[in-house]
Amino acid sequence: MLGGARDTVIKKVLQEHPAVKRLGTIHEFSLNTNEHTCDLNIGLVGEPYPLRFSAEYTITKTPEGADFRISKIHCEKPWIEEILKMIFEAKGNSIHLPITGLAAKLVLTFL
Structure with a gap:
């Protein structure tokens, strides 16, 4: 139950990031909190269907x-x-997305 809330908060934070807004939805x-991995489907602008991505993450x-x-x-x-590897x-082999305000407090609650 709490994991679903965490995923929702992080998804919203990522969706509002300017780079993500420019690229799609x-x-x-x-998230897999045990393995620190995330999986997402993103509808990229100009693509006919969403693409699958997976990555390692830290909070x-x-x-x-x-x-x-x-990363x-x-x-x-x-x-x-x-292209992403380049x-x-x-x-520096990772990209960070800052989380501030109430969203940060909520995300940190789930660590």
């Missing part, structure tokens, strides 16, 4: 709230996965 999102407390850090991302389309290499 998250249709499905789930850490920060002075401003929380940080959702994504080792995989996509069902190899060419998209290669982006991740340029960004």
